[in-house]
Amino acid sequence: MTVASNIPRKPEPCCFVIFGATGDLTHRLIIPALYNLAESGLLPEPFCIVGVVRKQMSDQDLRQSLMEGLKRHATRPVKIDIAEKVLNCLTCIEADPSDPSSFDALNGVCEGLATKTGTCGNRLFYLAVPPTAFAPIAEQLARVGLLRETSGTWRRLVVEKPFGTDLASARSLNARLLKFANEHQIYRIDHYLGKETVQNILVLRFANGMFEPIWNRNHIDHIQITVEEKLSVGHRGSFYDATGALRDMVPNHLFQLLSLVTMEPPTRFEAHSVRSQKAEVLAAIQTQTPEEALRNSVRGQYHAGQVGGEAVVDYRSAPNVKPDSTTETYAALKLTIDNWRWAGVPFYLRTGKALGLKRTEVAIKFKQAPFAMFRCTPVDQLSHNYLVIGIEPAEGITMQFNTKVPGPSISIDGVEMKFRYKDYFHAAPSTGYETLIYDCMTGDNILFQRADGVEAGWQAVQPFLDAWKKAGADGLVGYEAGSEGPREADDLLARDGNQWRELT
Ligand SMILES: NC(=O)C1=CN([C@@H]2O[C@H](COP(=O)(O)OP(=O)(O)OC[C@H]3O[C@@H](n4cnc5c(N)ncnc54)[C@H](OP(=O)(O)O)[C@@H]3O)[C@@H](O)[C@H]2O)C=CC1
Numbered sequence: 001m002t003v004a005s006n007i008p009r010k011p012e013p014c015c016f017v018i019f020g021a022t023g024d025l026t027h028r029l030i031i032p033a034l035y036n037l038a039e040s041g042l043l044p045e046p047f048c049i050v051g052v053v054r055k056q057m058s059d060q061d062l063r064q065s066l067m068e069g070l071k072r073h074a075t076r077p078v079k080i081d082i083a084e085k086v087l088n089c090l091t092c093i094e095a096d097p098s099d100p101s102s103f104d105a106l107n108g109v110c111e112g113l114a115t116k117t118g119t120c121g122n123r124l125f126y127l128a129v130p131p132t133a134f135a136p137i138a139e140q141l142a143r144v145g146l147l148r149e150t151s152g153t154w155r156r157l158v159v160e161k162p163f164g165t166d167l168a169s170a171r172s173l174n175a176r177l178l179k180f181a182n183e184h185q186i187y188r189i190d191h192y193l194g195k196e197t198v199q200n201i202l203v204l205r206f207a208n209g210m211f212e213p214i215w216n217r218n219h220i221d222h223i224q225i226t227v228e229e230k231l232s233v234g235h236r237g238s239f240y241d242a243t244g245a246l247r248d249m250v251p252n253h254l255f256q257l258l259s260l261v262t263m264e265p266p267t268r269f270e271a272h273s274v275r276s277q278k279a280e281v282l283a284a285i286q287t288q289t290p291e292e293a294l295r296n297s298v299r300g301q302y303h304a305g306q307v308g309g310e311a312v313v314d315y316r317s318a319p320n321v322k323p324d325s326t327t328e329t330y331a332a333l334k335l336t337i338d339n340w341r342w343a344g345v346p347f348y349l350r351t352g353k354a355l356g357l358k359r360t361e362v363a364i365k366f367k368q369a370p371f372a373m374f375r376c377t378p379v380d381q382l383s384h385n386y387l388v389i390g391i392e393p394a395e396g397i398t399m400q401f402n403t404k405v406p407g408p409s410i411s412i413d414g415v416e417m418k419f420r421y422k423d424y425f426h427a428a429p430s431t432g433y434e435t436l437i438y439d440c441m442t443g444d445n446i447l448f449q450r451a452d453g454v455e456a457g458w459q460a461v462q463p464f465l466d467a468w469k470k471a472g473a474d475g476l477v478g479y480e481a482g483s484e485g486p487r488e489a490d491d492l493l494a495r496d497g498n499q500w501r502e503l504t
Pocket residue numbers: 019020021022023024025026028053054055096097127128129130131132133160161162
């Protein structure tokens with residue numbers, strides 16, 4: 001992530017090694033992102049790619065498959081000469097962590113390529129594989145010396161999500177990875193941090209003097225974080241049914257939003273300070289008792305319905321979902337943060353699949369005016385003052401406030417002042433992975449999760465995981481696909497006299 005006046009520089013020469021080169025992530029996001037970087041002149045020179053596969057393929061076959069993936073998923077019109085330049089520097093290699101000797105061979109090939117291509121030993125290992133393979137691959141890379149940095153060369157390990165399935169497994173994965181690599185070499189990806197609108201949260205807060213004095217419990221009534229999706233479980237049944245909405249979205253994506261909005265100002269805009277403040281605020285989320293966790297949460301599962309005119313089958317009838325599944329496809333939580341800035345401010349988080357609309361936003365509700373000066377509208381009937389950070393699809397910032405309706409008498413109505421990215425900036429369409437991959441190559445891990453941040457996130461959701469597991473089917477509520485989600489999520493706020501922000 002560069003600061004305003006910096007012109008992005010080309011990263012140092014390196015070899016980009018992709019484990020899981022035959023997979024969906026590589027085809028749909030990694031190669032299209034590398035293509036976009038190449039088009040913007042931001043790939044290193046020299047540069048080479050190693051595609052690691054488990055079953056032998058020729059270079060040509062893998063290049064062809066990735067070219068087809070690129071054409072299908074590119075976010076910009078594909079210029080064939082650039083695409084060929086990217087893919088022609090790819091070598092396909094067979095290696096499987098269940099066959100350790102294959103990593104000795106991989107080491108030999110990487111050494112050969114370093115000399116042949118002039119990439120000088122800098123290597124980035126992207127683990128685009130199932131989570132069970134993260135540690136075994138790191139172990140083999142370390143065993144053959146591929147993670148050893150020497151003066152003047154770097155070795156980096158990019159780890160995809162999900163990072164663990166609960167606090168214990170996240171701790172254990174961190175401990176295993178940290179046996180094979182140092183923290184500064186590990187880049188734990190959360191694709192939300194690749195979104196411009198998410199990165200902008202820090203700029204909004206810390207590059208504008210007007211927000212800081214009011215960014216606290218004295219002025220903020222509560223904060224809502226909403227990540228609603230129209231997508232249903234689709235063909236991801238086996239992954240999703242073992243995971244659920246809470247694990248899939250909350251300790252990672254929603255907590256990235258939460259931590260950026262609530263962290264203390266970092267001393268400097270650099271990885272250590274920023275990640276320390278993020279981890280600290282996540283660690284300050286109050287740990288709930290089992291009773292509190294049940295009272296302060298809603299979990300729902302969708303029934304058949306229609307989303308955008310398309311029929312969606314009942315969650316339990318989706319492929320690879322258990323017919324008696326109690327996995328939640330919707331989660332809403334009420335959290336509090338135990339520190340001086342946020343004591344007493346409720347944070348309401350919700351996320352769900354197969355809903356009527358796609359909306360990702362952070363809505364900050366300010367306290368009402370203290371006194372009813374205008375007799376026409378009692379203070380509790382004034383429209384709410386919100387600052388809304390729109391992440392998707394409305395990318396921008398909206399202020400909701402009250403204004404006088406033109407006319408001879410005083411009458412008041414709520415209005416909106418809107419900033420939309422598209423009205424000011426003309427960014428080339430991206431996959432969201434470009435900045436993240438570029439930052440890995442330049443060694444900037446500000447947008448990646450540190451071990452303590454990941455563990456603090458799991459620690460905060462663990463009481464909900466435990467309470468829900470114990471409750472089984474009790475408390476799981478239904479909602480119709482295409483709806484706004486379970487009405488119990490409204491009750492969660494209504495108990496405090498609050499309501500979810502309605503779209504205007
Ligand atoms: N796809 C996406 O949009 C996203 C994916 N992710 C994460 O990225 C990772 C990859 O996901 P995705 O591409 O969708 O998955 P796919 O199932 O499409 O691909 C998995 C890839 O990993 C390889 N693989 C499977 N098991 C092993 C193993 N034990 N050792 C080495 N390689 C193995 C497969 O090789 P083979 O062909 O030999 O089976 C294949 O290339 C996962 O961790 C996922 O959670 C995260 C965010 C989004």
